[in-house]
Amino acid sequence: MVRHRPPRTLTPPLTPPPPPSPSPRAGGSPAGRFTSALRGERTAALLGAALAAAFTTAFVTGLISHYMQHPPGWAQWPSRPVNLYRVTQGLHVIGGLATVPLLLAKLWAVYPRLLRRPPARSAADAGYRLVVLLLVGGALFQLVTGVLNISYWYAFPFPFTTAHYWTSYILIGALLVHAAREWPTARRAVMTRPGDAVGRRGFLLAVAGAGGAVALTTAGSTFAPLARLALLAPRRPGTGPQGVPVNTSAAGAGVLAAARDPAWRLTVTGRVRREVVLSLDDLRALPPRTARLPIACVEGWSAGATWEGVRLRDVLRLAGVDDGAHVRVESLQTWGIYRTSRVAPAHWHDPLTLLALRIAGEPLHPDHGYPCRLIAPNRPGVMQTKWVHRLVVE
Numbered sequence: 260m261v262r263h264r265p266p267r268t269l270t271p272p273l274t275p276p277p278p279p280s281p282s283p284r285a286g287g288s289p290a291g292r293f294t295s296a297l298r299g300e301r302t303a304a305l306l307g308a309a310l311a312a313a314f315t316t317a318f319v320t321g322l323i324s325h326y327m328q329h330p331p332g333w334a335q336w337p338s339r340p341v342n343l344y345r346v347t348q349g350l351h352v353i354g355g356l357a358t359v360p361l362l363l364a365k366l367w368a369v370y371p372r373l374l375r376r377p378p379a380r381s382a383a384d385a386g387y388r389l390v391v392l393l394l395v396g397g398a399l400f401q402l403v404t405g406v407l408n409i410s411y412w413y414a415f416p417f418p419f420t421t422a423h424y425w426t427s428y429i430l431i432g433a434l435l436v437h438a439a440r441e442w443p444t445a446r447r448a449v450m451t452r453p454g455d456a457v458g459r460r461g462f463l464l465a466v467a468g469a470g471g472a473v474a475l476t477t478a479g480s481t482f483a484p485l486a487r488l489a490l491l492a493p494r495r496p497g498t499g500p501q502g503v504p505v506n507t508s509a510a511g512a513g514v515l516a517a518a519r520d521p522a523w524r525l526t527v528t529g530r531v532r533r534e535v536v537l538s539l540d541d542l543r544a545l546p547p548r549t550a551r552l553p554i555a556c557v558e559g560w561s562a563g564a565t566w567e568g569v570r571l572r573d574v575l576r577l578a579g580v581d582d583g584a585h586v587r588v589e590s591l592q593t594w595g596i597y598r599t600s601r602v603a604p605a606h607w608h609d610p611l612t613l614l615a616l617r618i619a620g621e622p623l624h625p626d627h628g629y630p631c632r633l634i635a636p637n638r639p640g641v642m643q644t645k646w647v648h649r650l651v652v653e
């Protein structure tokens with residue numbers, strides 16, 4: 260569309276010019292058509308800074324989650340502080356959800372420039388526009404797949420974790436280029452005194468309020484005092500059998516009969532000095548221990564509980580294992596990616612790492628892993644294997 264400016268007149272207009280309008284349609288934007296002050300550089304810069312902080316936090320906490328589940332051979336995660344993963348993954352998911360209104364506001368503020376014609380003015384500009392496309396696409400992809408994943412709506416044909424992991428590098432790479440490139444403009448826009456702050460301040464406050472409201476109605480999924488406000492959270496502490504939520508039930512995992520079978524035994528095998536086979540009564544005869552530990556799911560929810568059982572290290576010592584050995588914990592479950600987990604020395608030496616037999620003063624509910632489940636400090640829920648029946652020392 261071509262816009263025609265009225266020709267300049269030398270004679271004064273018949274009607275006096277209107278007083279400077281308090282409306283945000285101030286004019287003068289390089290994009291020409293979209294001139295709302297709400298859409299100005301200052302709004303874009305402030306929202307951009309908030310988004311950069313949010314995405315950096317998501318990237319760091321996401322990588323922590325990734326490397327906890329896939330530790331490189333040369334490194335081990337510490338088993339303390341007990342609640343570290345609970346906090347980092349809570350921050351990842353609750354922070355990610357609170358970012359949604361911010362991203363929507365930012366896209367609203369810049370979309371005239373995003374959709375400007377022609378799309379690129381030069382080859383260099385085309386390169387940069389591609390980076391912006393990756394940034395916007397990557398940000399939307401992360402938030403949308405993240406929200407669908409924690410809502411158990413697996414609407415996408417690719418594996419969530421792999422796609423979400425690799426997209427995070429694309430997103431952060433594009434963010435770095437974008438931030439470097441826009442830095443001078445953003446700095447100027449933030450430093451110079453705005454003349455029309457009223458509408459914008461209200462707008463930014465509304466966006467911050469929306470982000471805060473999302474955080475407030477989801478944080479209760481991991482922060483028990485806010486559980487009653489957690490209207491938007493799929494899982495909440497205090498719900499589920501024995502006060503702890505369940506993702507995979509015993510029936511769903513197909514282990515109900517095997518878990519209840521009196522012939523159930525725990526076998527300790529692999530690189531051991533003597534193979535050990537223990538019945539449930541044998542386990543109950545070992546020194547009983549209690550630990551207050553959370554289940555901290557990768558999906559951001561967590562729930563603290565009091566577990567009773569025996570120390571994993573006591574059981575391993577019965578079999579005679581090297582101090583530096585790793586242990587594969589195997590479930591009765593015969594399929595699925597969570598049927599086994601690995602325990603590094605730092606974790607199995609920790610006196611809080613238990614093979615739990617009881618929770619909240621009762622035998623484990625079948626859905627929580629009866630007869631025996633792993634529970635260890637500072638560890639993602641996916642690595643707290645339920646329905647344990649074999650320890651393989653590697």
Ligand code: HEM
Pocket residue numbers: 314315317318320321322324325326328351352354355356398401402403404405406408409420421423424427430431557558559
């Ligand atoms: C609403 C926003 C988000 C939600 C709800 C969300 C959710 C999740 C969940 C549930 C996981 C655990 C996956 C698993 O281990 O099975 C995860 C991991 C991860 N997230 Fe997000 N996420 C969000 C935003 C982001 C953003 C913006 C980034 C990047 C800047 C990011 C980067 C990562 C990374 C790197 C991992 C580790 C993946 C792996 O273990 O390989 N996430 N996220």
Ligand SMILES: Nc1nc2c(c(=O)[nH]1)N[C@H]1C(S)=C(S)[C@@H](COP(=O)(O)O)O[C@H]1N2
Pocket residue numbers: 503504505506507512554555556557590591592595597598599626627628640641642643644645646
């Ligand atoms: N064998 C087995 N163990 C498992 C799972 C599973 O699907 N199979 N799910 C894991 C996940 S994702 C979490 S969050 C915790 C949840 O434990 P809970 O159901 O007792 O709360 O168990 C973990 N242990």
Ligand SMILES: [Mo]
Pocket residue numbers: 506555556557558640641
């Ligand atoms: Mo989980």
